[in-house]
Structure formats: C-alpha cells, structure tokens
Amino acid sequence: MVAFVIRRLIQSLLVMFFVALVAFTMFRFVGDPVHQMVGIETSMEEREALRERLGLRDPLIVQFARFVGNAAIGDFGLSYQHKRPVAEMLLERLPATLELSLVSAVFALAVGLPMGVYTGLHRHGVLSKFFLTISLIGISLPTFLIGILLIYLFSVQLGVLPSFGRGSVVDLGGWRTNFLTVDGWKALIMPSITLGLFQLTLIMRLVRSEMLEVLRTDYIKFARARGLADRAINFGHALKNTMVPVITITGLQLGSIIAFAIITETVFQWPGMGQMFLLAVQNVDIPIMASYLILIAFFFVVINLIVDILYYVVDPRLRVDTATANGHG
Amino acid sequence: MATPLLEVRNLVVQFPTRRGTLTAVDDISFHIDEGEVLGVVGESGAGKSMTGAAVIGLLEPPGRIAGGQVLLQGRRIDNLPYEQMRRIRGKEIGAIFQDPLTSLNPLYSVGRQLVETIQTHTDMSPTQARARTIELLTEVGIPAPERRVDQYPHQFSGGMRQRVVIALALCVNPRLIIADEPTTALDVSIQAQIIALLKRLCREHGTAVMLVTHDMGVIAETADRVAVMYAGRIAEIGPVREVIKNAKHPYTHGLMGSIPAVGHDAERLEQIPGSMPRLTDIPQGCAFNPRCPHVFDRCRQDRPDLIPVEDSRVSCWLYDRASGPGIEVAKARVASTHADDLQEAADV
Amino acid sequence: MAETPIQRISTEAPKVAGRFGDGLRRFFDGDIWYSFTRSPVTMVAGVVTLIYFVLALFGSWIAPHNPFDMASLNLLDSLLPPIWQEGGDARYPLGTDDQGRDMLSAIIYGSRVSLFIGFASVILAMVLGVGLGLISGFVGGTTDAIIMRIAEVQLSFPAILIALLINGIMRGVLKENVGMDVKQGDLAYTVLILSIGVSGWVQYARTVRGSTMVERGKEYVQAAYVIGIHPITIMWRHILPNVTGPVLVIATIHLAVAIITEATLSFLGVGVPPTEPSLGTLISIGNDYLLSGEWWITIFPGITLAVLVLAVNLLGDWLRDALNPKLR
Numbered sequence A: 001m002v003a004f005v006i007r008r009l010i011q012s013l014l015v016m017f018f019v020a021l022v023a024f025t026m027f028r029f030v031g032d033p034v035h036q037m038v039g040i041e042t043s044m045e046e047r048e049a050l051r052e053r054l055g056l057r058d059p060l061i062v063q064f065a066r067f068v069g070n071a072a073i074g075d076f077g078l079s080y081q082h083k084r085p086v087a088e089m090l091l092e093r094l095p096a097t098l099e100l101s102l103v104s105a106v107f108a109l110a111v112g113l114p115m116g117v118y119t120g121l122h123r124h125g126v127l128s129k130f131f132l133t134i135s136l137i138g139i140s141l142p143t144f145l146i147g148i149l150l151i152y153l154f155s156v157q158l159g160v161l162p163s164f165g166r167g168s169v170v171d172l173g174g175w176r177t178n179f180l181t182v183d184g185w186k187a188l189i190m191p192s193i194t195l196g197l198f199q200l201t202l203i204m205r206l207v208r209s210e211m212l213e214v215l216r217t218d219y220i221k222f223a224r225a226r227g228l229a230d231r232a233i234n235f236g237h238a239l240k241n242t243m244v245p246v247i248t249i250t251g252l253q254l255g256s257i258i259a260f261a262i263i264t265e266t267v268f269q270w271p272g273m274g275q276m277f278l279l280a281v282q283n284v285d286i287p288i289m290a291s292y293l294i295l296i297a298f299f300f301v302v303i304n305l306i307v308d309i310l311y312y313v314v315d316p317r318l319r320v321d322t323a324t325a326n327g328h329g
Numbered sequence B: 001m002a003t004p005l006l007e008v009r010n011l012v013v014q015f016p017t018r019r020g021t022l023t024a025v026d027d028i029s030f031h032i033d034e035g036e037v038l039g040v041v042g043e044s045g046a047g048k049s050m051t052g053a054a055v056i057g058l059l060e061p062p063g064r065i066a067g068g069q070v071l072l073q074g075r076r077i078d079n080l081p082y083e084q085m086r087r088i089r090g091k092e093i094g095a096i097f098q099d100p101l102t103s104l105n106p107l108y109s110v111g112r113q114l115v116e117t118i119q120t121h122t123d124m125s126p127t128q129a130r131a132r133t134i135e136l137l138t139e140v141g142i143p144a145p146e147r148r149v150d151q152y153p154h155q156f157s158g159g160m161r162q163r164v165v166i167a168l169a170l171c172v173n174p175r176l177i178i179a180d181e182p183t184t185a186l187d188v189s190i191q192a193q194i195i196a197l198l199k200r201l202c203r204e205h206g207t208a209v210m211l212v213t214h215d216m217g218v219i220a221e222t223a224d225r226v227a228v229m230y231a232g233r234i235a236e237i238g239p240v241r242e243v244i245k246n247a248k249h250p251y252t253h254g255l256m257g258s259i260p261a262v263g264h265d266a267e268r269l270e271q272i273p274g275s276m277p278r279l280t281d282i283p284q285g286c287a288f289n290p291r292c293p294h295v296f297d298r299c300r301q302d303r304p305d306l307i308p309v310e311d312s313r314v315s316c317w318l319y320d321r322a323s324g325p326g327i328e329v330a331k332a333r334v335a336s337t338h339a340d341d342l343q344e345a346a347d348v
Numbered sequence C: 001m002a003e004t005p006i007q008r009i010s011t012e013a014p015k016v017a018g019r020f021g022d023g024l025r026r027f028f029d030g031d032i033w034y035s036f037t038r039s040p041v042t043m044v045a046g047v048v049t050l051i052y053f054v055l056a057l058f059g060s061w062i063a064p065h066n067p068f069d070m071a072s073l074n075l076l077d078s079l080l081p082p083i084w085q086e087g088g089d090a091r092y093p094l095g096t097d098d099q100g101r102d103m104l105s106a107i108i109y110g111s112r113v114s115l116f117i118g119f120a121s122v123i124l125a126m127v128l129g130v131g132l133g134l135i136s137g138f139v140g141g142t143t144d145a146i147i148m149r150i151a152e153v154q155l156s157f158p159a160i161l162i163a164l165l166i167n168g169i170m171r172g173v174l175k176e177n178v179g180m181d182v183k184q185g186d187l188a189y190t191v192l193i194l195s196i197g198v199s200g201w202v203q204y205a206r207t208v209r210g211s212t213m214v215e216r217g218k219e220y221v222q223a224a225y226v227i228g229i230h231p232i233t234i235m236w237r238h239i240l241p242n243v244t245g246p247v248l249v250i251a252t253i254h255l256a257v258a259i260i261t262e263a264t265l266s267f268l269g270v271g272v273p274p275t276e277p278s279l280g281t282l283i284s285i286g287n288d289y290l291l292s293g294e295w296w297i298t299i300f301p302g303i304t305l306a307v308l309v310l311a312v313n314l315l316g317d318w319l320r321d322a323l324n325p326k327l328r
Helices: A002-029 A033-037 A044-053 A060-072 A086-121 A126-140 A143-157 A182-215 A218-225 A230-267 A273-283 A286-314 B048-056 B082-088 B110-121 B126-139 B158-170 B188-205 B216-222 B240-245 B250-257 B327-335 B339-347 C005-016 C020-028 C031-038 C040-062 C103-139 C141-155 C159-178 C185-198 C202-217 C219-226 C231-267 C279-290 C296-323
Strands: A170-172 A175-177 B006-017 B020-032 B037-041 B064-072 B093-096 B176-180 B208-212 B225-230 B233-239 B307-309 B312-314
Touching (some): A002 A060, A002 A286, A002 C141, A033 A044, A086 A126, A086 A175, A086 A273, A086 A286, A126 A182, A126 C296, A143 A230, A143 C279, A143 C296, A182 A230, A218 A230, A230 A273, A230 A286, A230 C231, A273 A286, A273 C159, B006 B048, B020 B048, B020 B064, B020 B233, B037 B216, B048 B064, B048 B093, B048 B208, B093 B158, B110 B126, B110 B158, B188 B208, B208 B216, B216 B240, B225 B250, B233 B250, B250 B327, C031 C040, C040 C296, C103 C141, C103 C185, C103 C202, C103 C231, C103 C279, C103 C296, C159 C185, C159 C231, C202 C231, C231 C279, C231 C296, C279 C296
Parallel strands (some): B037 B208, B037 B225, B093 B176
Antiparallel strands (some): A170 A175, B006 B064, B225 B233, B233 B312, B307 B312
16 A cells, blocks of 8 residues: 555656646746846846846756745745745635536536436336437537536526626635535536536446446446346445545546636636636736746645545555465365 | 256246347256255356346346246246346345456445345344345355455355355355356366355255256355256256266266266377357257257157156156167167267268 | 578568558448447447538538628627527528627537647657557667656546646746746647647557557567567558557547547636637636526537537447457
8 A cells, every 4th residue: 555655646746747847938938037027128237137037047956946845835936927935926816716627527427427427227128319419419519618608597598696706705714615505506506516517427437337347347247146236236245336436537527627617717707726727828927927826736636636545445456466366275 | 756946847937139130049948956055057148147147037038938947846937027036036036146346246345245135135123134245145155254244255266265155155045056167267276165165055045046057067066956968958958977877868978978087098088079069050850950860750750858868857768668779778779979970970 | 380580571571561451440330330320329429520521521512601701700699599589580590699799600610729729739649648558568678667657647537637737837838938828828728739639649549558468478579670670560451450449549539538628618717718719618718608698608619519429429428349359
C-alpha cells in the first residue's frame, strides 16, 4: 500500500512539475511582465529597476525555482488587469465553483449510476433503449446549448428558476455558501444539471457496458448455480465488480467537471473561478491563466489520489500481494 | 422400482441462430440414482455440458429446452418458475464448473461467499454459518481454515480454489452435483487429488454426481455408469466396466482405442478418422454413419434409438433385431475392428 | 518453414504496400458498405451529413442573402420573427437577428464556417497525432517516453480547457510580441484551428503508436529494415496503411468534438468574430435576446448544430462497430 501510494505521489509530482513549467513559460514569455505591470508614463529607468527587483535578470532556472516556491505558498503574483493578488481573487471565487461542481457530481452519479445498472440488467427493455437514445442526444448537445435551453424553458417561459447568479448566499467565515438558503438551492438547480448532464451520460454508458461484461463472467454463472437471489447477484456480486473500472473513470470525469465549469459559469453568470479564467483568456491576463491552470492540476492530482485509495479499498487483489497461496492443492 | 433421483426424458435443447435453429441436445433420456456417479463423456460440442446446464436450469440464452422433461425425485423441474428453480439450485442440485480461477468472485473473501450460500438456503445464524464454513474448508482439505476463511480467491492456488468451489457446491448437502469438467483447467498432478476428494466426499454424504468430462481416465476411475454422447445424442450408456471393456457402439469402441493404457503393449494409439459433424450439418440417419466402419443402408436413413444390449443400451442399428445381423455377430464385428478398418471406412 | 526474410517481403509486403488509396479501397469493400446499408439510422445520418456538406460547399448559391455583407443589412429589418409568427416577413423565412441578418442565410454560412474549422482542426490534429505516434512507436526510447508523458498530462485535462489555454496564449503572443489583435476573421480562424487541433492530437498518437509497435516487431518490417529500405519509406508504405481504419474512426468522432469545441469557443467569445458568425457565434448573439423572447436567433442555429453533431456521432459509432465486429 505504502509503495503504491508513493509511486502515485511521484507520478502526481511529475504532472505538477510539468504543469508548473507550462505556467512559468506562459508567465515569462507571453508578453513582457514588466510592460504589463506599469503604466505608459513609466520611464525606462523605472522599468529596468522593476525588472531587477522582480529578478527577471536571474538565470531561468532560478526564476523557475522562485516561481514554484511562490506557487507552493500560494503566491501567484498580481493580476495584470485588476492589479490585485491572484490568490486572493481565486480564493474569493473558489467556493462558488466547488459547490457547483460538487452538486453536479452528485447529480451525475446519483442519476447516471442507477440508469447504467438498469440498462445493463434490462438490455432489451424499451426504457433502456430510450435511455440510450437520450444519452446519444445528450452527448451531441453542447453544454452551453443545454444551459441556454434550460434558461429559455424555466426562466423565460415558466419563470420558476433564476436565469443567472448564485441567489442569496450565506457567509461562513469567508466561505460563501449556497447550501443554507432555498434561494441558493434554486439558483443551483439549472447550472448543476447543465454541468452534470454530460458526465451523467458518460457514467451511464460506462456502467452499462461494464455491467454487461461482468454479467457474462464465470463467477456470476457460478453464483447463479449456487442459487443466490438475483438481488444478491446483481447488486452484490455484479455491481461491486463493475465498480472497479467505474471508480477510476468516474473519478477522472469528476475532476474534469471543475474545468468544464468554465462554460456553465459563463452561461449562468455564476461568479466562480471558471468565469474568471475565461475573462482572463479574453483579456490575456497571464497570471490568472497560469494560476488557474496550476490550481486545476492540483485538484486533478488530489482526486486521482482519492480514486487510487478507493480503488484499493474495493479491490482486495491490490492489497496483500505478498500472501499468495501457501502450498498447492 | 424406486423413483430415481434424477430422470431426464426426451430432452431437446435448441439454439435459435440467424442461420436457423440448431439442436445441441437431441432427444436424450437417462437417469441417475441416489448416490450414483454417472459419467458423461464425448468430444467438445457433443452436447454434454448443455445437458448439465439444462438440468440445473442455467442454459445461456438464446439456448432453451425445446422438449422433454427433467424430473428430480419424481417432480418436474424443467418448467418451474425462475424463483422456485433458484431455490433448488445450490440446495438440491449443486454445480462445479470448469475453471476454478474464474468461478469465485475476486472481490469477496471465500468465507463470505460460503456464508452467503449457506444463509441463502438455510436458517443458520451468521455465527453458525461461519462455523459450518470452517468445518467445510477443513473437510475439503484446506490447511489452517480459521485463517484462510477470510482470505480472497487470489490468495489461493488453482487446486485450492477448486477445493473451495467443491465446498461451495456441497455446503448445504445437495442430493446431486453436476460437475462440468472439474479438473480440465488444473495441473495434471492436482487433477487426481481433486477427483479423489470429490469421490470421497460424495460417498460420505451420499451425493449423486453427474460428471461431465472428455477424459475417459477420470470416468473409469470415478463413475458407476457412463453415458457416451455423440453429436447431441447418447450413443451408448451402461455400467462403466461394461462400456470400457466391452464397448458395443462402434464410436465407443473407437473412443476406447484412443486411451493410452499403461502396461498395455499397444503398438499405436488408434484414432477415429474424421471428426464429429458440426451442429449445422448433422447427416441424415445415424450421426456417426460417415465415420462408421460397419455402416449399412439403414444407418443412412433412420436415426437409431437406444436398444438394450446385455447391461447397456446402445443406439446402433447393428443391434436391431430386425435389420441387424444378430447381437453376437454385431458384438464380434465391433470388437474386432482395428485402426486399419477404420481408416478404410473413412476413405470410402 | 525455412523462409528467408527476403521471401517474406515478396509474399507479405505487397498486400499492405501502397498508400492510403489501397487502405480506403479495402475499407469500402464488402462488409463495411454492407453494414451501412443494413442500418437505417446510419443511412439517415449519412444523408443528413451529406446535406450539410452540400450546403457548406454551395451555400453562396443556395442562401437567399449574403449575411457577411454588412452593407446589405437593414437595421429596420432587425429582430423579425420567423415567417409563421405574427410580424414575420416573407423575405426572411427564419426571421432576422439584431443586425437585420437573415437567419436562414446566416445558418447556412455559419454551418460552412463550423464545418470548415472542424475539418481543418481534425486534419491538423490527425497529421500531428499520426506523425508523433509513428515517431514514438518507431523510434522508441526517450523520444517515446517524452511524447507519451506529454500526452498523458494533456489527457488529464479536458480538451476544451487545453483549447482555451492555447487560445489565450496565442492571443497573448500575437498581441504582446507581434502586435496583432485577434479580432479579424482570418487570424481568428487560424487561432481557432490551432487551438482545437493541438488539443486533440493525443488519441491519434496513442492509437498509431500502438499499431506501429506491433507492426515494427513483425518480420517483414525487420527484413525491410535489414535490406536497407529507409525507415520513412517503411512507415509510409507498410505501417500507415494498417492504421487507416482506426484513425478514420477517431477522426469521425473527433470531427463531432471539434465542431462542438469551435461552437463553445465562439460562444465564449474567443472564437469566430460576430462579423462572420459561425453557428456558435450565432447562438451567442441570440443568447442576449433570449430573455426578451427573441428565441429564434438562438434556437435555429442550436438545432442546426445539434443535428449536425448527432449525425456525425452516429456515423462515428457505426464506423467503430463496423470496423470492429467484436465490440458489438
């Protein structure tokens, strides 16, 4: 177990290193950082002084090391456009994105998993065919279009849900949450459906195909031959075996929800990090782009580690590999 | 005569496919008595595994029982609703499959799988079921069962896993066990141990066995009676000694010729020329007729049914009172067949 | 079998020799075409895709107006509803947008833009991915390790994020280092194609790398190498034809993804400028008017986009199954 986690940690560090390198390259070489920080009226001397102070004349290796060191303590520099610390801006907007992603992920899992199990068990059922057709259409509809259609239906036509923003939020020591007001929950409904729908269809299709695969195995046949109840076979034996690959891929998908939030947040004017990133792309605000990239990579790495641990909990084959059969049959 | 434990009457198993319906098991009848071991042999595709699956009600769709009856202690079980049949599986008819490496769920400990099966069929409490589980593991010869009970299948060797599978099949004392090639996937050195274990346990518990295999050696050692299957039908059925020493069907005779006998000075192993027909093109008349050295006109027209000859029953027109040459002549002819004659028949 | 390597070349290699032409010919014979004619859904998808291609190629003759010609637009005709609603105008069957642009013409021209950028991005990703995959699989060693490591890192982020990032970097580089602003049509197209193309190469590379490693191990390739045929010739003649099928499947599905990505980027305001709108840009324009009830500016391009992507997806699904009967 320890060796396994350490190996994964090293891999994660490699990914982070690579991402940091990309972020640093963006920061250092896309445009001139000094040019971005000062006004037109700043003199050449002042510029050079700033360049010296920022350490932009040091060897690249030193600059990169400093960049990584600063990033590790959460210092991502100032936004070119807003002249505020990027870390502060990200932190302000982090709760909005995390809450939206969490609700979407729960929605995608809570609906996608049962639908996948159902379509796997009742392969030829009318409802299964219906689910599959819907899922194909779901994959073909771009996320932003789904959001727009929902707004048109529920906000414009029916007028039951807010079309933009977070609604009322409650401030819990700097973490502003949607979860404590009815209004906040109502504001969450459409954005989280929009964001979760694509993952939902993926999870459903994945669970379905894994389920079909597992139901064909010998141990399921043998479980039937032992006279176990269908419920025990389908939801105990089959579903648990389905979980191993499903956890891996679902975990990765949930990670990408945070990144996909860019689109949803723009459609619903949801004040999260994604919306901020998009504005940064439009305005070429490199520090925000670079730090968003690092933050997302960090989330991916953390989620990957959680997935690995879950994987380990579910599958005993990964656990005690040393204690193989003692003696032969 | 007492009611046999299992009786199969005119069983037909069919598979609808795109190219028409295939008949995998074609109108076969046999019985198994309490505590008896019936061997079922034949080449792959002869329908022996299908017969086993049909008895236990686990034919893989689209395969289905298209005719006939299966009776357990005189009660029909082939037409039971799914839920009632499920209660019979494991409790009254146990099963052992070919590959122990894939028969156990990798994510549950062996103990949990045993306890689960016991509790499905009995009212035992979890503690009782666990005690019974450890008892069973001891019985099938797994060392240190108290420790092994909580281990996972991947921590057991192939032979040990098959022992667990046997424990699972026997855990609620079924009257009959269907063992489908129980040793094929194992090392040769372990095969004999597993067969000996199965034989001993079934004798101790008075469990009857339907032992499906393509290995005549296993049958000779284990079975009381044997049924030889060919292209979905029973070619010959009778006491194991009789069938081996005194094969009456030309196919059985050929099959026995293909077993290497230790201590015999056989010049060479005999092999039946040609191969079993595929289900899509079974010839008219006796399915064996294109390969049979004794074929005559009737064999090419009519399909023979089982005819009682001495202690066995044989489906071969040679033994028919009306069209055959007489039982003694037929026996002599089959017994004197050699590989050369077989070759000649195949060339014709 | 005492065959020499030379003999093997002469017996085996000709079967796979030739360029893509041979691969495509094999591809369309027999089974695959047969399975197409057997699936009504696929045939409908094929016909729909074909209609889009025809509209894209001959749009300027078919469309009633030229929506890119700003001079011909009349602001008095702006925001007219479709013809069957009250206030509709016979000249504009699907209504007009805020500039007075005919929606039907805008959709036809927009489909052309979307398809063009989609195809160009797919071709870029394909060339990049197949090339890197071939090198990775054929050269192996450190080169392979580096390429595959980059692929893995890229694969752990959604393509849309990578595309946005590349888009942002290119805007930055062009603006700060070259002094050009990405608001003009051609430059916007280039930036879009590059960002979508570069974000999509990984899948091609992985598939091609796998096949290349398998083929490289085969005797005829070894033999060709031994008798001094140039590695590039070997790759082109012997390895490439073997990956035509899988690459075509990936390309078809990627086309759907690329069209969606283009629409998304345009919707997010970093894609095609509103002066020469793609489907995504049209939806984005319409989004501002949706709340006030002018639904047609959004809904018609939306349906057009969804139907196109659905048709391409269906074709891709079918192609995957037809080439890989085991997966069915």
